[in-house]
Amino acid sequence: ALAITGRNKKELLKQIDAARKGVNTAFEKGTDWLTPLGSYFTAKPLGKTADVAYVYPAAVNSYIGIGRTVFRLFPKVFEDLKSNNLYNRAADVEKLVYPRSFPKLATRQLETLEKELLDDSLGMFESEIAFARYMTAIFRDDFQVKPKCVFGYSLGETSMMVAQGVWSDFEGGSNTLNSSPLFGDKLSGAKNAVRQYWGLTNTAELQEDNFWATYVLMAKPSQVEECLKNEPRVYLTQINTPEEVLIAGEKTACQRVIKTLGCNSFPAPFDHVIHCEAMRSEYEEITKVNSLPTQELPDITFYSAAEYQPIKLDRDVIAKSIATGLCQQLDFPQLVNRVYDDGVKIFVEAGAGGVCSRWISKILENKEHITVSLNRRGMDDHTSMVKALAKLVSHRVNLDLSPLYNLSTVTTKQNKLTLRTITLGGKSIAGAILSEENRKYFQNIASNLNSYRVEKLHQNIPFASELDNINPPTQPAEDPTKNIMEHGFELPEELQSSESTVLAQKTQQPIVSSPATNHQLDNTIRMSELNKTQYQKLSDNNYQITQNHAAFLQARKDFSKQMSEIIQLQLVCAENLLNEES
Incomplete structure (x- = not known):
């Protein structure tokens, strides 16, 4: 099958022209034809004879902006995340992954934010698990790309269980993980598990910068193992390919190994302790945080690196x-070859980046x-998905492309409700605004509005004869100006009209109550029964309320x-507009 992709008609036509030659070349040479835009053709489709596996990378590949447009x-x-107890966990780290800023962030600012995300082991872990979950939901449930089996690389086994829905209450497990010392000071930070294993009683014995490091080496595992015989504090932790490995341990010792081998190397993007005997003391804690309610998925086989074979969903x-897989060396080629021997030839990487695909x-x-x-850094989510689907279509993998084209019923109804018919032409806008009726209305609106406001003020402010005889407060009342400023109002320059007179009466004259008012008050509250101190406080409060309300x-x-x-x-602007037109 030939898959043609493009962002517009012009690009599609160019891709079709390129395919005329590319398809012939694919048949002649037996190679696949693909273009930078994602068009794809293979003369040897695997979908009808091979099984599909979902692969989950280690949860250390998340980055700023990952999956930014997936929800759109x-x-x-979004509802899937909420139903699977992932929303709260994703919401906790989303400000790390999607930082807010009104101006565009500079490159140096982005680098700083990226460093903060990398330093937050749990943030990286949980953001990638959430991303793996909704990418799995999209391709497995929407596009109907059904896996025969699944497996993960390192911490990817945890992502695998969440993404496939084996664990239904990951929020509870995440709370346990956040409260666990594993990524606090045992395997990250001070790395006390390693200090204990090495017998370091004094934390100053090894300085923070030289204590622990992880490096990626372009070397064969056998060569590295030979060098490590003389370095007891360096471990061969992961074998990624027959020519790429990871070592971890004391920083200076790791550098000696690299110098001895003379191979290309670079620091790994993480520095937590994993896949070595120095962390085996944490086996029970790792088992505890990964013990979650489980449900069966009978149509999918789950593989583990613990023994490089399928496991029971218990x-x-x-x-x-x-726990076993994380506490021992990881041999990824062994795991991949085992899955391949069981009939899998199509590997879909449902996580951040494409590092597992490369391996x-x-x-x-x-x-x-x-x-x-399904994801590549620097490529938008829509393009990544379309390119992945094009490849699967060409290999004749069973799937459903309708989510790319069909609008939901709800969206269609909403669009119809917003449709309006507009007739061009008609009367001048300026003429309609500046009609004689509107002119008269706006000429009097200012005076009418002021008169209305003043009348309302007179109605709302009580007269002196309507209030009870209240003693002046024993302590100075709060400055109304300060009160106004605290509530966000602008400081008035001076009081005018009748409000000024009323306030002056309240501050300079004793307030005399009418007999009717005293009689009504006496029917509800007996003043003789009130405590004198409480009555004075009530008087102070009433006085302050009156002043604040007037202000x-x-x-x-x-x-x-x-x-x-x-x-x-x-109104003046509208008149000027009319004058300019005339």
Whole structure:
């Protein structure tokens, strides 16, 4: 099958022209034809004869902005995260992965934020697990790319269990992991598990910068193992391919090994302790945090690196398998070859980046297979998915492409509701605005609005004859100006009109109550029964409330005046517009 991709008609036509030659070349040479835009053709499709496996990379590949547009492309994935208890965990780390900023972040700022994310082991772990979950949901459930088996690299086995839905309550497990000392000071940070294993009682015995390091080496495992015989504090932790490995341990000792081998190397993007005997003291804790409620998925086979074979989906079996795999050396080629021998030739990497795809291609470079990466850094999510689907289509893998084209019923209804018919032409906008009726209305609006506000103020402010006889407060009342400023109002320059008179009466004259008012109050509260101190506090509070309310009314009056001036300015602008047209 031939898959043609493009962003517009022009690109599609160019891809079709290129395919006329590319397809012939693919048949002649027996190689696959592909283009930078994602068009793909293979003369030897594997979908009808080979099985599909989902691969989950180690949870150390997350990055700033990963999966930024996935929720927009597939909105129902958001509900999937909530239903699988992942939303709260993803929300906790989303500000690390998607930092907010009004101005565009500079390169140096992005590098700093990236460093913060890399230093947060749990943040990296949980963000990648969430990403693996919704990418799995999209391809397995929406596009119907059904896996025959699944396996993970290192911590990818944890991602595998969450993404495939084996663990239904990952939020509870994540809470346990966050409260566990594993990634606090045991395997990260101070790495006390290693200090204990090496017998380091004094933390100053090895300085922080020289204590632990992890390096990627371009060398054969046998060569590295020979060098490590003289370095007891360096470990061969992971074998990625027959020519790429990871070593970890005391930094200066690792550098001696690299110098002895004379091979290319670079620091790994993480520095936590994993896949070595120095962390075996944490086996029970790792088992504990991975012991979660489990459900069966009978149509999918799950592989583990604990013994490089399928495992039973049992709570205890899963927990012990993950713990065993993390506490021993990881031989990824052995795991890949085992899965390949069981009939898998199509490997879909459902996680961040494409590092596992690269390793698998190297491991199986002389064998018939394909790798499909669902995410690549620097490529938008839509393009990554379309390229992956094109490759699967050409290999005749059973899938459903309708999610790329079909709009949901809800979206269709919403679009219909927003459709409106607009007739061009008609009367002048300026003429409609500046009609005689509108002119008269806006000329009087300022005075009418002020009159209305003043009348309301008179109605809201009580007269002196309507209040009880209240003693002046024993302590100075709060400054109304300060109160206004604390509540966000602008400081008035001076009080005017009747409000000023009322306030003066309240501050300078004793307030006399009417007999009717005293009679009504006496029917509800017997003043003789009140404690004198409480009554004085009540009086103080009433006095402060009265002052604050009066100050608020003054501020509201000033605001009304400003609105009146704004309306008048709008009227002047409209008149100027009409004059310019005439």
